Amino acid sequence: MAVSANRLELLQIADAVAREKSIDREIVISAMADAIQKAARSRYGQETNIRADINSKTGEIKLQRLLEVVDNVEDDATQISLEDAKKRKPDAEIGDFLSDPLPPMEFGRIAAQSAKQVIVQKVREAERDHQYEEYKDKVGEIVSGTVKRVEYGNVIVDLGRGEAIVRRDELIPRESFRYGDRIRAYVYDVRREQRGPQIFLSRTHPQFMAKLFTMEVPEIYDGIIEIKSVARDPGSRAKIAVVSRDGSIDPVGACVGMRGSRVQAVVNELQGEKIDIIPWSPDAATFIVNSLQPAEVAKVVLDEDAERIEVVVPDDQLSLAIGRRGQNVRLASQLTGWDIDILTEQEESENRQKEFAKRSKLFMEALDVDEMVAQVLASEGFASIEEIAYVDPEEISSIEGFDEETASEIQQRAKDFIDKQEAELDKKRKKLGVSDELRELPGMTTAMMVAVGEDGVKTIEDFAGYAVDDLAGWRERKDGETQNFAGVLTPFDISRADAEAMVVAARLKAGWMTEEDIHNEDHQEADEEAKAETPDETETPAE
Incomplete structure (x- = not known):
């Protein structure tokens, strides 16, 4: 290979390599120029600053030696003094480069081999970059x-x-x-x-099945039907939740297809995986009941704060609702994002009776009443001593067999019990050394102060170091199962919003942040929400 090689041949080689490797022709020409530079340095000296240019239209090669304009020349091979530079170029300044043309040269065998390696390396890097850019999208x-x-x-x-x-x-x-x-x-x-x-x-990813349905069901590709969520037990069973934006189109029927042709095409690709197509509903209870198909559900009890639901099924439906090795309820939980507890009607009845007995016993001990009065209060829906103490007296006196005097006496006993408990808790709080300042935080109770004191928190500065998760607890989803981790104040049924309000108030009091910081954060969150709600107009083409 020589610099004086056929120029047309050089460009033809560059075109051929660019086509074969699916990379830009300019990248190949640039790699050739780098190779020529390397080979030229082996001829003129490695310390020499040489630049090779290849004209992408004519194939003409120019070799130049670059000299940097400096005050004091330390290396004659790469530098030139400002005085000498001005003789060649009157407007030369420090930091400029002057170029000297070099004559064409023949490459030796070693230089040619070295040049080839440079070209191969550069082309391989360009090919990898092209592949990455193509497939990352x-x-x-x-x-x-x-x-x-x-x-x-x-x-x-x-x-x-x-x-x-x-x-x-x-x-x-x-x-x-x-x-x-x-x-x-x-x-x-x-x-x-x-x-x-x-x-x-x-081939096990939930979205693999969702994309297969998108390819098989034109209504999904057109956006008329939306896939809300997918849950899979690869090779065995799957559930997919769909909803239609057009009231005249049945989303489940469209996904099943004529005589099951559409869903069967997906099943065949997934090696016979059984697929339950579930109609999605904005109502969580309805959606969860649908997701447990083919089991029939008698009743549901939701705990929205914990995103947990108790599902009551007839005794003969229990095994169907749970599924083989818990598969049905596990997939339903993944599909809906809720933790689902399956109970039979008998188990639910037993749980109600236990809860009723527990409350009755609490009322007997706290209010010093007989079992019948305690059971009446429990059956009327009172769940705690606080409810009895601070409810409107008429709600108690209106109970059959109770009068105003009885209601007043019961409420007074409830308040006395609360005061006694409060005094004991405050004594314990002081013993733990928890500061009175904490009582000023929104929603803080003496019982909560004892809990944080037992956690080693005693001052506003200590409390300001809490994260919301530390107080309200957090949830982690792993292998399709949701794990709940308790926080310091979880026993008090504190919401995340309340926990956050406490932490922010503590940080304001401790001087860790200002009202302006909060204002700026709120603006930033609002901007991010606005961006998230902006519809994406781009549409992914079909495969």
Whole structure:
């Protein structure tokens, strides 16, 4: 290879490489120029600053030596004094570069080999960059490829312009692939790594099934039907929640298709996975009841703060509601995002009786009344001593068998009990050394002060160091199961909003933040919410 090589041939090589590797022609020409620069340095000296330019239209190569204009010359090979530079270029300044043309040169065998390595390396890097840019935009899409090889259960897939991997745990159980098999999978991650872009595919990802339905059901692709959520037990069973934006179109029927043709196409791709298509509802209770199909539900009790629900089913429906190895209730929980407790009617009745007995006993001990009076109060719906103490007296006197005098006496006993408890708690609070200042925080009670004191918090500064999770608790979802972690004030049924108000008030009192900081944060959150609500007008094309 020589600098005086056929110029047309040089451009033809660049065009051929660019087409073969699907990269920009200019990148190949730039790689050639870098290779020529490296080879020229081996001829003129590594310390020499040489620049090679290749004209992308004519193929003409220019070699130049660059000299930097400096005050004091330390290296004649790369620098020139300002005085000498002005002789060649009157307007030269410190930091400018002057160029000297170099004559064409023949490459030796070693120089040519070195130049080839530079070109190969640059082209490979450009090819990897191109692959990464192409596939990073395909995250969340389904791609098709051919099985190239199987290594330790992992399937390496040839996508045409790159390689991808389906790890063993991302394959549907009991399915196997051989060399040359066609495979469809969901792109869930693309990473730029030293050895090139790594494309990770999955056939177990919930969105793989959602994308298959999008391809099979035109109404989903057109946006008439929306997939709200998906839950899968890969290879066994799945649930998908759908809703129609057009009242005249049944979302479940559209997904099933004529004689089940549409859902069957998805089932076949998923190796026979059974799919329950669930109508989504904005009402949480209705949606949860639907998600437990085919089991029938008798009653539901929601705890919205904890996102937990008790579902009561007839005795003969219990095994159907839970499913084999808990599969049905587990998938329903994943689909809805709620923790679901399944109870039979008999279990629910027993729980009610236990709760009734517990409240009756509390009222007997706290109010010093007989069992009958305590049971009457419990059956009327009173759940705590505080409710009895501070409710309108008429609510108690209106109970059959009670008069105003009885109601007044019961309320006085309730208040005396609360005062006695408060005194005991305050004594304990002082013993723990909890500051009176904490009582000024919104919603703070003496019982709460004892709880934080037992947690080692005694001053406003101590309390200001709490995070909301520390007080109200938090939830983590792992392997489809939700785990609840209690906070210091969880026993007091404190909401996250109340916990946040306490922490903010403590930080204001401690001087950690100002009202202006809160105002700015509120504005920032409002801006972010506005951005999130702005509809995305871009539409993903069909595969």
